[in-house]
Amino acid sequence: MPGCAINGILSPVAGRAxxxxxPKVLLTPGFLIMLFMLWNLSHVTTDTSMYTVVLLHSGLMVGVTFVMMPLQTxxxxxxxxxxYPDGTALINTLLQISGSIGTALAITIMSxxxxSFLKSVSNPSDPAMESISLTAGGQxxxxxxxVLAILGVIMSLFMNKPTPKEQPQTQ
Structure with a gap:
């Protein structure tokens, strides 16, 4: 919930920026924030507090806000x-499809x-191993x-400036 609230609050700020x-001024820092938060999330253990995970997710959503809105716009x-109506429909469709594929891929990797972790321990039926293996899969x-955030950082460095037709209109 806090991550979604942060996303909603920062979207108008990202729009003004x-x-x-x-877009380039928002994309590179946005991907770097995402990369930093994902790196930290990949080191979460069973001893990591819930508040730390919520904080890391909230930070991740800051990066997402500074990436998604500028790219779509x-x-x-x-x-x-x-x-514009066709472009909006296409973007929404691609977001749904890529979100589904990404979720399936992440769950497959996690599982x-x-x-693999459970096969490497001496007693995989130990209940303590279940949470540890889930954490290892999540990591x-x-x-x-x-990997996707690194690719995003690299591509954001080559982002073209808006052409005069694309130049955002300030009010």
Whole structure:
């Protein structure tokens, strides 16, 4: 809940920053914030407090806010106005599809890592091993996010400035 609230609160701030500076100023720091938070989430253990996890997730959502909104706006601004409804529909469809694929991939990685961990311990039926194996699987799954965030940082460095047609309008 706190991460979603932060996302909602910061979206207008990110929108104003996009209007003033364009997407690149938001994308690179956004991906770097995501990378930092995902790195820390990949080191969560069974001893990590719930508050730490909530704090890390909230920080992750700050990065997500500074990535998603500028990318969507920049993509739509590249279209002629008569294609905005089609562009919006396409973006929403791609978000749903990629979210489903990403979730399935992360769960597959987590499950495989969890099973691999359980095979490596002397007593896999020990109830304590269940939570430890789940944590180990989660740590491995966050590596997928780290890889994607690294790719995002690299691509954000090559982000083109908006062309005059795409240039955000300040009011």
């Amino acid at each position: 996009y209007d003033m500076y364009g 920049h993509g739509l601004n590249a279209l002629p106005a008569n294609l 495989a890592s969890q099973n 491995t799954a966050f590596i997928l996010g780290i």
